Amino acid sequence: MRLVIGNKAYSSWSLRGWLACKQSGLPFEEVVVPLYDADWDRRREGAEFAPSDGKVPILWDGEAVVWDSLAIVEYLADKVGAERFWPAEPAGLAMARSMAAEMHSSFQALRREHAMNIRQVFPARPPSPAVAADLTRVMELWAQARARHGGSDPFLFGAFGAADIMFAPIVTRIVTYQLPVARFALPYMDAVLRHPFMQDWIAAAQEEEWVIERYEQPAA
C-alpha cells in the first residue's frame, strides 16, 4: 500500500489516514508532499492524486484508491478486521461510528480557527464562542464514551481505535492553542499523545523543514 499525505506538522486529515494505516498493522509506503508549495496545483492534477478531490490523504492499494480519511479507516477495517478499529459490542460500535462521523463532518470553528500545528505551543487565549461550543461538544462526547465504554484502558472505547484516530488532531490542537478542557480529559489526551504512533508522527513533524506561514500564527 502507498499513502500520500501532507506535511506532518499541519495536515490533520493526513494524520488520521496515517494513524489508520499504522493501526491496520499492514506495511505501507508513505509519500509526504508539501501542501500549497509552488508545485501543489501541478502535483494534485497528477496520477498520484487521481481520482481524488485533490486533497490528502490518499491511500493506494494496488488498483484500489481511497481518498478520504474516514473512508481509509473503513477500507482498512474491512481489509484487516473491524476489531482493530471499532468496539465489538453494538452500543459501543454505534457510538464510536457516530463520533467518528461527527468529527468528520463537524467542529468547523475549532478546525478553522485553530489549524493544526504540531510543532507549536501558542500563548493561551480565550476561545471564540463558536470554538468554545465545539469544545463543549467534544468534552461531552469524550466523557460519554469514556464513562460508558472506556473501561480500565485509557482510550475512548478502551483500546486505541477509529474514534481516537479521528479525534487525535483535536488533542494536538488543544495542546497547541492551550485550549481549556475538562480535567477528566487530561489522562485521555496524555494517552493519545504518548501512543507510539503519535510519538513517531510528532517526531517526524519536528524534523520537517517546510513552513507554511499562515499556520505559524496563533488564532486571531
Ligand SMILES: N[C@@H](CCC(=O)N[C@@H](CS)C(=O)NCC(=O)O)C(=O)O
Ligand atoms: N475529506 C477529506 C479532507 C481532506 C483535506 O481537507 N485535506 C487537506 C489537508 S489536511 C488538503 O488536502 N487540502 C488541500 C486543498 O484543499 O487544496 C478527508 O477526510 O480526508
